[in-house]
Amino acid sequence: AQKVTQAQTEISVVEKEDVTLDCVYETRDTTYYLFWYKQPPSGELVFLIRRNSFDEQNEISGRYSWNFQKSTSSFNFTITASQVVDSAVYFCALINNAGNMLTFGGGTRLMVKP
Amino acid sequence: DAGVTQSPTHLIKTRGQQVTLRCSPKSGHDTVSWYQQALGQGPQFIFQYYEEEERQRGNFPDRFSGHQFPNYSSELNVNALLLGDSALYLCASSSAGTGGADTQYFGPGTRLTVL
Numbered sequence: 001a002q003k004v005t006q007a008q009t010e011i012s013v014v015e016k017e018d019v020t021l022d023c024v025y026e027t028r029d030t031t032y033y034l035f036w037y038k039q040p041p042s043g044e045l046v047f048l049i050r051r052n053s054f055d056e057q058n059e060i061s062g063r064y065s066w067n068f069q070k071s072t073s074s075f076n077f078t079i080t081a082s083q084v085v086d087s088a089v090y091f092c093a094l095i096n097n098a099g100n101m102l103t104f105g106g107g108t109r110l111m112v113k114p
Numbered sequence: 115d116a117g118v119t120q121s122p123t124h125l126i127k128t129r130g131q132q133v134t135l136r137c138s139p140k141s142g143h144d145t146v147s148w149y150q151q152a153l154g155q156g157p158q159f160i161f162q163y164y165e166e167e168e169r170q171r172g173n174f175p176d177r178f179s180g181h182q183f184p185n186y187s188s189e190l191n192v193n194a195l196l197l198g199d200s201a202l203y204l205c206a207s208s209s210a211g212t213g214g215a216d217t218q219y220f221g222p223g224t225r226l227t228v229l
Contacts, residue, residue, distance in 0.1 A: 004156075033215050043202055045157070045220035091156055095215040100147065100170045102206075102218060104156030 002027045004094050006105035013082050014113050021077045021108045023092030029053075031097035034068065034075045039089040039107070051075065082112045116141055118207050118221035126227045127195050135190040135224045139207030145169075146188040147218055148180060151202040163188050164210050192226075200228045 003026040013019045025034065036048040049059065051068050059066045063080045079086055092105045119138045127133050139146050145164045149157035159172035163182035182188045186207075192199055202225050206218035 035217070037220070042222065043225070044222040045204060045206075047217055047219055050217050093156075097215055099215060100145075100162040100164075101159040101172060102147075102149075102157070103159075106156050 002029075002032075002094050002096065002103040004092050004103055004105035006090075006092055006108050008108045009106065010109045010111070012111045012113065015084060016081050017112075018078060018080050019082050019110065019112075021079075021090050021092075021110065023075045023077065023105060025073050025075065025092070025094045027094060027096060029096040033095050033097070035093040035095070035102070036066065036075075036077050037091045037093060039091060041088070045091065048077075079110075082110075084112050084114055086110060087112045118205055118219055120203075120205050120221040120224050122224060123222065124225045124227075126229065128229050129195055129197060131195050131228075132191065132193045133195060133226060135192075135203050135205075135226070136187065137190070137205030137207075137221060138187045139205075140219050143207035143209050143219070144186050145208045145210045145216070146182060146186065147206045147208070148188070148190045149204040149206065150174070151204055151223070153201070157204055160190070195228045197228050200226060202226075 005024045032053045034051045037045040065078045067076045089107045091107045093102045121136045147162040148160040151157040161171040162169045166182045177193045179191045202223045204223045205221045208216040208218045
């Protein structure tokens with residue numbers, strides 16, 4: 001069975017602060033993929049990043065960066081210099097190589113105040 | 115390039131009724147997955163369709179059924195609605211031919227309220 005845990009249910013920061021969203025996963029598969037999605041108030045899940053289990057290189061995209069550590073089964077997401085538009089619920093998700101089902105964490109609500 | 119579209123955006127039904135939700139995948143995608151998202155929770159997988167067949171199913175009762183058409187669009191049907199079926203229903207599309215698990219792209223969802 002697969003499981004994704006996002007221990008932070010809600011985070012509040014002031015604009016321009018850096019913030020890290022934690023994600024811990026469980027799987028018995030050796031090949032799997034990890035994702036982050038953003039869900040603004042409109043409800044649509046917006047794809048942010050996909051990583052496979054063999055690629056532990058950290059990734060940076062603008063103000064966003066991701067830290068994947070297989071040793072601790074974590075895939076954390078950092079927003080640098082947060083902005084009000086970053087306010088949303090963020091979901092971490094996992095899928096195995098042969099599977100078709102995304103397993104989501106419970107989500108972290110990020111509130112960025114001006 | 116059109117993304118995933120869903121209809122309707124909102125729906126209100128009463129207990130015991132039946133509902134049909136519709137989804138058109140992103141251009142170039144042939145696989146459609148459906149998820150249920152209760153308020154304050156992460157999405158839960160209902161099932162996935164590929165080549166007009168249900169390929170995998172999550173832990174949902176038979177009241178939930180689906181269909182995929184030759185043009186890859188899909189429908190989700192829920193019979194004998196319960197209050198607990200009130201949720202945001204999300205459709206996601208992906209491509210089966212890329213090898214490994216492809217990225218699923220989501221539509222805006224249908225908000226179902228059961229009274």
